[in-house]
Amino acid sequence: MSRSEARPLRITGARIIDPASGRDENRGDLCVIDGRFARKLSAAEARSAVTVDARGLVATPGFVDLCCRLGEPGRSARETVRSGTQAAAAGGFTTVVAMPDSLPPADNVGTVQLLREICAREAVVRVLPTGTLTKGHGGEALAPLGSLRKAGVAAVTDTVSGVQNNEIMRRALEYAAMFGLVVLDHCQDSSMTEGAQMHEGAWSLRLGLRGWPRAAEEIVVSSDCALAALTGARIHLQHLSSGGSAELVRQAKSRGLPVTAEVSALHLLLTDADLAGYDTNLKLNPPVREERDRRALVEALVDGTLDAVCSDHSPCSATEKDCEFDQAPFGAASLETAFSAAYEAVVDAGHAELPTLVERLTCGPARALGLEAGTLQEGTPADFVLLDPRAKWKPSAGALLSRSGNNPLVGRTLRGKIRSTYVDGRLVHGA
Amino acid sequence: MASRDTWTKKDLTGIEELSAAEIGVIFRQADKFLPALAPGKGLDLMKGRTVVNLFLEPSTRTRTAFEISAKKLGAEVVSINTTASSLVKGETLRDTAMNIQAMGVDAIVMRHSSAGSARYLGGVLDISVVNAGDGAHEHPTQALLDAYTLRRKFGEVKGLKVTILGDVLFSRVARSNILCLSKLGAQVTLAGPATLVPASLKEAYPQVRLAHDLKTALSGADAVMLLRIQHERQTTTHFPSLGEYTSQFGLNTERAAWLKPGAIVMHPGPINRGVEVESEVADGPRSVILEQVTNGVAVRMAVLHLCTGAVRR
Numbered sequence: 001m002s003r004s005e006a007r008p009l010r011i012t013g014a015r016i017i018d019p020a021s022g023r024d025e026n027r028g029d030l031c032v033i034d035g036r037f038a039r040k041l042s043a044a045e046a047r048s049a050v051t052v053d054a055r056g057l058v059a060t061p062g063f064v065d066l067c068c069r070l071g072e073p074g075r076s077a078r079e080t081v082r083s084g085t086q087a088a089a090a091g092g093f094t095t096v097v098a099m100p101d102s103l104p105p106a107d108n109v110g111t112v113q114l115l116r117e118i119c120a121r122e123a124v125v126r127v128l129p130t131g132t133l134t135k136g137h138g139g140e141a142l143a144p145l146g147s148l149r150k151a152g153v154a155a156v157t158d159t160v161s162g163v164q165n166n167e168i169m170r171r172a173l174e175y176a177a178m179f180g181l182v183v184l185d186h187c188q189d190s191s192m193t194e195g196a197q198m199h200e201g202a203w204s205l206r207l208g209l210r211g212w213p214r215a216a217e218e219i220v221v222s223s224d225c226a227l228a229a230l231t232g233a234r235i236h237l238q239h240l241s242s243g244g245s246a247e248l249v250r251q252a253k254s255r256g257l258p259v260t261a262e263v264s265a266l267h268l269l270l271t272d273a274d275l276a277g278y279d280t281n282l283k284l285n286p287p288v289r290e291e292r293d294r295r296a297l298v299e300a301l302v303d304g305t306l307d308a309v310c311s312d313h314s315p316c317s318a319t320e321k322d323c324e325f326d327q328a329p330f331g332a333a334s335l336e337t338a339f340s341a342a343y344e345a346v347v348d349a350g351h352a353e354l355p356t357l358v359e360r361l362t363c364g365p366a367r368a369l370g371l372e373a374g375t376l377q378e379g380t381p382a383d384f385v386l387l388d389p390r391a392k393w394k395p396s397a398g399a400l401l402s403r404s405g406n407n408p409l410v411g412r413t414l415r416g417k418i419r420s421t422y423v424d425g426r427l428v429h430g431a
Numbered sequence: 432m433a434s435r436d437t438w439t440k441k442d443l444t445g446i447e448e449l450s451a452a453e454i455g456v457i458f459r460q461a462d463k464f465l466p467a468l469a470p471g472k473g474l475d476l477m478k479g480r481t482v483v484n485l486f487l488e489p490s491t492r493t494r495t496a497f498e499i500s501a502k503k504l505g506a507e508v509v510s511i512n513t514t515a516s517s518l519v520k521g522e523t524l525r526d527t528a529m530n531i532q533a534m535g536v537d538a539i540v541m542r543h544s545s546a547g548s549a550r551y552l553g554g555v556l557d558i559s560v561v562n563a564g565d566g567a568h569e570h571p572t573q574a575l576l577d578a579y580t581l582r583r584k585f586g587e588v589k590g591l592k593v594t595i596l597g598d599v600l601f602s603r604v605a606r607s608n609i610l611c612l613s614k615l616g617a618q619v620t621l622a623g624p625a626t627l628v629p630a631s632l633k634e635a636y637p638q639v640r641l642a643h644d645l646k647t648a649l650s651g652a653d654a655v656m657l658l659r660i661q662h663e664r665q666t667t668t669h670f671p672s673l674g675e676y677t678s679q680f681g682l683n684t685e686r687a688a689w690l691k692p693g694a695i696v697m698h699p700g701p702i703n704r705g706v707e708v709e710s711e712v713a714d715g716p717r718s719v720i721l722e723q724v725t726n727g728v729a730v731r732m733a734v735l736h737l738c739t740g741a742v743r744r
Contacts, residue, residue, distance in 0.1 A: 197546075202635035208546035208568030208603060278547035323523055324545030326566065 008033045008045045009425050013055035014386060019359035020061070020366075020375035030059050032382040035424035039378050054386050057419055060358045062094025062125075062383035064365040064374045066184070066262055067238055068313035068335060070096070070127065071403065072118050073111065074103025079315040079333075079403045081115075081122040087335040087402040088125045089429035091311065092361075092418040094383035095126040095373045096335075100137070101159045107132040107143040112151040124428045125421075126383070128154035128371070133172050133183060137161040142172055149179040155369055157184035157238070160285055160330070164190055166223055173233035182234045182369055187220035187245065188286065197326050199241075199287040203272040209325065212287050214242035221245045225252040228259050236368050237261040239312045241286035243296030250305040260368040261305070263297045264312035265338035266408065268345035270294070274408075280321040280328035281408040284312075298345055301360055302352045308365035309357070311338040315404030333402040337395055337409045339387070343416035347389070354389060382425035391417035438737040442553035442560040445569035446610040454614060458579055460733035461726070467503055468728055476736055477506035480537040484510040485528070486563070487543045492700050493563050493573075496724070497540045500731035506537070524548065525555050532556050537739050541565075546603075559738040567601050572734055573699050574607035576727040578615055580719055581654060583726065584695055589616030592691075594648050596622045596680065597658030597707055600629060600669070604699045605658055613638050622648030623658075623680055626669040645680055649689040657682060657698045657707050673706050683709040687717060695719045 009032035016028035031038040033045060041049055065088065071079030079087075088096050098115065100106035106115065112129050119127040131148035135141045137158040145156055156176055162185065163169040169185075176183050193216050198204050200211025221237060225248060228235050240246060240261055249261045270288045282288065300306045314331025321328050334341070339361065346357050366374035376384060394413050397405040420430035438456050440448070467474050482501040486494050494510060501508045524543070531539060538559035541549055546566030553560040564570040581588050593612055599605040599621050612619050613636070621628050622642040633641055642648035649655060660676060670676050687696065696708070696717045704710050713720060 201631060205600075205629075205632055205635035206606070208566050208606060210567075278550060322525060324543065324548045324551060326545045 008041050008049040009382070010041060010046070010049045010051045011054050011059055011386070012051060013053055014057045014059040016059045016376065017355050017358050018061060018376035019355055020363040021377050023376065024355055027055070030376065030384065032425035035382055035426070037376055037378050037380055037382050057386045057388055058354065059376070060385050060387065061362040061374045061376050062385055062421065062423065063092045063339065063361040064308075064371065065093045065096040065311050065313070065335065065338070066236070066308055066365045066369065067264070067310040068096050068098060069101070069315065070098050071315060072102065073114055077317055081118045081127065082124070083401060083403040084313070084315070084335070085123040085125045085127060086429070087313070087333070087400070089421045089423075090401050090418060091335040091337065092339050092385040092387060092421055093125060093311070093335060094385070094421060094423050095128065095371065097128045097130060097154055097369065099159045100130045100132045100157065101161070105132050105137055106130065106148075106153070107135050107137065109144070109147050109151040112148060112153055116152060125423055126373070130154055130184070131156045133158045133163060133176070134168065139163045139165060139168060142175060145176050145181060146179055149181055153181070154371070155182045155184050155236070157186065160186050160188070162186050162188045162190060162220065166227065169223075170227050170231060173227055173231045173235065177231065177233035182236050184236045184238050185220070185224055186238045187217045187224065187240065189216045189219045192216035192219075195326075197283065198275055199272040199289040201272055201290055203275060207275065207278065214244050214289065214293070217242050217286055218244045218248060221248045225257055225259055228252070228257045229255070232258065234258045239264045239267065239286060239310060240297070240306065241267050241289050241293065243293040246296050246300035246305055250300065253305065260307045262308040262310045262365065262368070263301055263306050264334070265309050265341040266312070266332060266334055268294065268298055268301065268309070269341045270408070278325045279408060280323070280325055281332055281406045283325065283328050283330055284332055285330035294345075298349070298351050301346065302356060307360065307368045309338065309342045309360045310365070311335045313402070315402055316406045318405055321406050331406065333400070333404045333407045336400050336402060337407060337414060339418060340393070340414035340416045341409060343389065344414060348415050382422060384422050385418055386420040386430070387416065387418050389416045391415070393417045439741055441558070441738055441742045442549070443571055443734050443738055444549040444553050444560065444562045446571045446574050446607045446614070447569070449614070451614045454575065454578070454611065457575055457730065457733045457737065458582060460737060461579055461729040464503075464729045464732040467732070468725060473503050473505065475505035477501065477504035477537075477739065480506045480739060481535065482506050482508050482538045482540060482735065483531050483536050484508065484563075485531070485539050485541045486510065486512050487541070488513065488564070490542050490563070492724070493542065496727045497563060497731055500728050501735055503728065504732055504736060506735070524552065528552055528556055532558050537742070538735060557742070559742055561734055561738060564603055567603050567606070569607045570603040571607050572727070572731050573604050574611035575734070576723055576730040577608055577656060577697060577699070578611050579730050580697065580723050580726050581617070584719065585653065588612065591617040591653045592620070592651055593617050594620040594622055594652040594655045595658065596648060596655055596682070598627045598660055599623055599632065599658065600627045602658050608656060609636050609639060620648055620652065624670050624676070645686060646689055649686060652690050652694055654695045654697060655682065655690060657696065659699065659701065660703055660707055677706055681707055681709065682712050684711050684715070687712050687715070690717070697723060700724070
């Protein structure tokens, strides 16, 4: 990342929301000196400052995404660090956690270093690499977690492979905890999802697509909670999709277990009924489920059971998705529309006020991984967003910055738009 | 709005997309074609046209029926099966089909293991696409010929009680029949083991009745449609053994007596004799299995004629 702006910066007239400090102020000022938030500018600084009139906009901390894929190394036809982080910036994300299922997978120090080098050169937002939990995310032998920690991974996860063996998961948790590494778990009992294409229910029956039952996720959420109780290790449950999973997390938290959880923005907005036209861009892992799941996820996000909204950005090329449904890869490119999707489902639908959603996009995810991000507090890096909650916009395939066009919200009118994104006080998206 | 005798669709991808009136158009067209099934009575309505059978999954009966239907209308037919297809060399379905279209073909009849593939192809191509079975989704011409057979036996489908028995979960025939019979006003019962006839079918199709007990399923039915137990589609065990299936759900003379007097026994073929049906029933007086086959040619002629006639040129 290049150096911060030399001139001080003053954002005026915006509503300022900083959930980490409880600040919610109409027409406040946001000051930046040397790339960090400042309480106010001196008279001399004010004279040389760049002033941005942000009346009518909302200033929030830059968003923190706990789950995305940036293509590199190995899948640059889908995404590059440059295009992926530009998409992140356009979506208001200033810190993104990149999944380790690259080619080769980040199960070794060299791959993590390579990604860090690419990011130092190409990234426009902060990229936090992760490592795999087991070698080749094969679920059998532990990856060198201590070395990965030294190489700078923010967490460890086997992502969509999951760890299917509870004994290995238990030992992995104990071992990772020794280094203070949070384990991210994608909850999927793969013995129940062989060939599965979408949520198992009325729609999978009508469409003749093999179903993916809720239980395939809930069983692993349950076992993870049991292992958290056994080991005391920190587990973060990735992109939960079922109402039952949310309820299990609610119970685990009430028992004081060290468990946190997230939901993807698309799962807050869409249901299995949206797959009626076999749109391969809606083929997600985990699948979007029924309306009652969607509502339960929104409710769990609002009441704090779910700590974070993630993008689960998984770019796939148009060629890969232009085929029969059961032959298409899973995933959607979703960084650029994640805020708008969540805004429509949570705030516009009247389930919560904007500060609650901002919390789940900023200090909520930052806290889950122990990151120093997601706040506007004085002295911290000036990563922030100016957004217009009233703006309507329609994403078009040509205008999106991700290298892959598999965004299922293309053509849909969305509410709430990111106007500008700043990292270290430097404009990385918008005007 | 289209009048009840017009047909505007270039594709037949599923029963879901059809109205009861459109099903009626197909039936009346099939009535006109039935006499042409006699040996030596072919027509020339599709003379100079070419139909490609793109069968990416094994089939003898349906492919043969489509070939004969096209030939009875005077069309040229080319059949491509899985092993001959370049799809095994990694070509995409879109490319394969675009190449066929580029050769000046009028219609593609496709069987494919992927649900939704026929609708996908219909959206890609300008020529007609007829679905001959897409995964566990739909097999519309089978449902049309089944309903056509019921209509010829009973005068009309409305008000009939029809039981579909067997592997409903994996069956495209069952899905298309549920939709077709419901649209025509029949009352449908789905029957079989709970693993193959899950309770969630009631959510997907609120109009149907479910039965896991054979006597309940068959009592008072005007027709029973047997589904083939499909070994190739059951990737996991959904019932203990074929013998256990037969003992619980196989149709024999004794059990067929639970049906209404005058009720008929139907099967889409190929039959597993001694598994879902005993020979004494399959060959017995209630069986209309061979009439289904004959009607299938007339119905497929009607579909090919109507769909290719609706292509904009």
